[in-house]
Amino acid sequence: MVYKLTLTLLTFLLIAPVVSAQETVAASVEATVGDPPMIDSSLIPAPPSDIKAVDTDNDHGHSITVTWELSADDGSGMNNVLSYEVFRWVPFLMDELDTLRVELARVAAEIDSVGRLTGELKDERAVIWAAIDDMADQMPEAHRMYPEGGEWRLLGKVASGVATYDDTGGKDRKVSDFIPDFSDLYFRVEAVTSDSAIRAASGVAGPVQSYGQWFNTGRTPVFIAFMFFGIMTVFFVIKARRGAELYVRPLAGIEAVDDAIGRATEMGRPILYVLGLGTAADVATIASFTILGRVAKRVAEYQTELIVPTYDPIVMSVAQEVVKSSFSDAGRPEDYNEDIVYFVTQLQFAYVAAVNGTMLRELPATNVYMGKFFAESLLLAETGALAGSIQIAGTDEIAQIPFFIVACDFTLIGEELYAASAYLGREPVLLGSLKAQDYAKAAMILLAIVGVVAAQFEWNWFIELFHVVD
Amino acid sequence: MKRQIPLFITFFVGTLLIFSVFIPPMETLGENFTLFFDIIAVFAFFLGAGNLVRVHVSKLRKRKADWGFSIVTLIGFGFMLFVGLLKIGNPGGIAADVTAPGSWFQEMFNYVINPLQSTMYALLAFFVASASYRAFRAKNREATILLMAAFVILLGRTPLGMMLTAWIPDSLSIFQIPNMAVWIMNSFNLAGQRAILIGISLGVVAMSLRLILGVERTYLGGDDSG
Numbered sequence: 001m002v003y004k005l006t007l008t009l010l011t012f013l014l015i016a017p018v019v020s021a022q023e024t025v026a027a028s029v030e031a032t033v034g035d036p037p038m039i040d041s042s043l044i045p046a047p048p049s050d051i052k053a054v055d056t057d058n059d060h061g062h063s064i065t066v067t068w069e070l071s072a073d074d075g076s077g078m079n080n081v082l083s084y085e086v087f088r089w090v091p092f093l094m095d096e097l098d099t100l101r102v103e104l105a106r107v108a109a110e111i112d113s114v115g116r117l118t119g120e121l122k123d124e125r126a127v128i129w130a131a132i133d134d135m136a137d138q139m140p141e142a143h144r145m146y147p148e149g150g151e152w153r154l155l156g157k158v159a160s161g162v163a164t165y166d167d168t169g170g171k172d173r174k175v176s177d178f179i180p181d182f183s184d185l186y187f188r189v190e191a192v193t194s195d196s197a198i199r200a201a202s203g204v205a206g207p208v209q210s211y212g213q214w215f216n217t218g219r220t221p222v223f224i225a226f227m228f229f230g231i232m233t234v235f236f237v238i239k240a241r242r243g244a245e246l247y248v249r250p251l252a253g254i255e256a257v258d259d260a261i262g263r264a265t266e267m268g269r270p271i272l273y274v275l276g277l278g279t280a281a282d283v284a285t286i287a288s289f290t291i292l293g294r295v296a297k298r299v300a301e302y303q304t305e306l307i308v309p310t311y312d313p314i315v316m317s318v319a320q321e322v323v324k325s326s327f328s329d330a331g332r333p334e335d336y337n338e339d340i341v342y343f344v345t346q347l348q349f350a351y352v353a354a355v356n357g358t359m360l361r362e363l364p365a366t367n368v369y370m371g372k373f374f375a376e377s378l379l380l381a382e383t384g385a386l387a388g389s390i391q392i393a394g395t396d397e398i399a400q401i402p403f404f405i406v407a408c409d410f411t412l413i414g415e416e417l418y419a420a421s422a423y424l425g426r427e428p429v430l431l432g433s434l435k436a437q438d439y440a441k442a443a444m445i446l447l448a449i450v451g452v453v454a455a456q457f458e459w460n461w462f463i464e465l466f467h468v469v470d
Numbered sequence: 471m472k473r474q475i476p477l478f479i480t481f482f483v484g485t486l487l488i489f490s491v492f493i494p495p496m497e498t499l500g501e502n503f504t505l506f507f508d509i510i511a512v513f514a515f516f517l518g519a520g521n522l523v524r525v526h527v528s529k530l531r532k533r534k535a536d537w538g539f540s541i542v543t544l545i546g547f548g549f550m551l552f553v554g555l556l557k558i559g560n561p562g563g564i565a566a567d568v569t570a571p572g573s574w575f576q577e578m579f580n581y582v583i584n585p586l587q588s589t590m591y592a593l594l595a596f597f598v599a600s601a602s603y604r605a606f607r608a609k610n611r612e613a614t615i616l617l618m619a620a621f622v623i624l625l626g627r628t629p630l631g632m633m634l635t636a637w638i639p640d641s642l643s644i645f646q647i648p649n650m651a652v653w654i655m656n657s658f659n660l661a662g663q664r665a666i667l668i669g670i671s672l673g674v675v676a677m678s679l680r681l682i683l684g685v686e687r688t689y690l691g692g693d694d695s696g
């Protein structure tokens with residue numbers, strides 16, 4: 001007992017001199033009953049200083065960024081700082097809120113075990129929800145009471161050498177990481193050594209309030225570029241609608257589509273169309289649907305056989321609709337049958353095995369690969385080449401483009417896949433958007449050249465114009 | 471009306487998601503729409519499974535060419551469905567995770583599907599060789615340059631490349647084959663890749679705008695673009 005009192009007194013005497021009005025520096029000694037640690041005061045590191053807490057920029061609120069100056073004993077001096085622990089002051093009301101959340105979790109578990117939402121459980125849940133909302137509404141007031149009626153809560157830890165911490169929470173009051181907006185928040189950082197009892201605390205930063213922004217200024221360059229491109233697209237579409245002649249350079253791969261369909265017709269062999277491994281949410285797959293639509297229309301006109309094995313059930317459904325409509329547009333709805341587009345599997349190499357098997361059995365005159373492709377690209381294209389088919393491919397997966405170039409007769413490189421549908425249709429309105437794309441590319445080439453010059457002459461202001469912060 | 475409603479939905483959702491990139495309070499919208507997509511995908515599984523069974527049963531009935539493969543497919547499908555739904559051999563019983571070690575479902579995956587998939591993947595080694603043989607024939611000027619670049623990179627990535635040019639002094643180390651390979655990859659290859667990437671990005675934006683503005687409609691079925 002006497003020993004513990006002496007230790008506490010000693011600790012107080014050691015800490016007291018470094019406490020100032022501006023900055024509270026504390027060294028805490030955690031004495032455990034029966035095994036009191038021996039603290040060497042000379043090992044207490046210098047505290048982190050100049051702590052600042054500001055609302056995190058360009059977010060939806062509920063987040064504070066804390067920064068500080070590293071301890072003098074981090075990387076230099078005694079060099080014994082191992083990490084920094086960041087604390088936020090939270091009112092006791094937050095503990096009560098946590099208790100309610102535990103209750104809510106219990107009710108949710110009960111609903112799960114019962115297997116349905118009974119009236120009793122529904123009422124109980126509604127009562128807890130109302131209590132949580134009520135308590136969350138009181139948070140700003142409770143935070144204003146600092147330092148009364150609350151405690152410091154450990155948020156997290158960062159390694160030595162790091163002087164920033166994002167206290168990012170959510171806006172859902174029912175979840176434990178909820179951080180109330182427009183409440184006065186206070187933060188503190190402690191430099192921790194290998195002995196967690198030996199530590200030094202910074203002063204307190206605060207009050208600071210979190211709130212959301214209405215525009216992410218870090219993405220301004222992207223916004224300007226998007227608006228510029230969007231306006232150009234609309235401009236050229238309107239121009240095309242008014243009848244302006246627009247020249248678009250020919251794409252060999254697309255011009256080959258008609259020839260390939262003709263070849264299949266003459267040979268009396270089918271056309272195999274592979275949409276790739278993408279989902280219906282991938283732009284490459286959507287572009288592929290548009291090309292499939294054009295191909296299916298020609299196929300219907302020439303009365304050739306079409307085979308479309310798919311990897312994804314949603315892609316299959318959309319592809320069925322596209323092909324069916326194309327047959328109708330060609331004036332041959334009766335030629336459409338549901339076996340044209342079919343589902344194979346969602347296992348990558350099992351899909352390859354099935355499609356390769358189809359190629360070797362059916363010996364299609366033409367294989368068209370358009371969409372998202374991964375490691376299976378060469379397996380498909382080489383088998384097609386062995387089967388003697390004319391092959392046309394297009395993908396936006398950079399790593400797969402060389403494989404297609406090597407193994408296929410015609411390859412649409414990158415953005416040509418997206419241009420293909422517009423090119424195939426030859427509608428002026430679609431060509432208008434291609435024109436905008438070409439001008440945007442020209443603008444980017446120009447900016448890249450100016451950027452190289454700017455880098456040489458260290459015109460950093462020019463480079464900063466394009467700096468995007470995420 | 472059949473076209474107007476999907477076009478309106480595309481325009482509305484597309485515009486909303488574009489603005490969500492720039493407006494922080496709307497940032498979670500994208501994730502929410504992804505969740506909607508996942509929910510739809512779950513139901514689409516039934517479509518896929520139904521289609522698979524229908525196509526293969528139809529093949530069997532009509533005794534189309536190679537109908538024997540359809541029997542294998544249907545037996546495999548039925549067997550996996552059976553052991554998966556009833557959790558046959560699952561040490562934890564019907565309430566346990568379907569992929570628990572020891573369950574027939576997991577055993578089939580580990581000892582049948584995985585080796586078969588690996589076998590297919592392994593074929594890539596042979597196909598790379600045959601494709602390279604075709605690509606690297608010096609038929610014209612471009613193909614010759616390609617052949618030379620490929621030769622330098624192939625040598626540069628093997629110990630032989632270093633052995634052959636180790637005698638070159640450090641002041642001329644750029645002419646050592648491994649360094650030349652790095653130079654080709656970091657300069658020509660990277661520049662080409664980035665150019666393609668910029669084109670793809672612009673293409674994606676242009677395609678998305680065409681879809682949002684309703685200029686491109688083929689994905690809805692039919693051909694009345696514009």
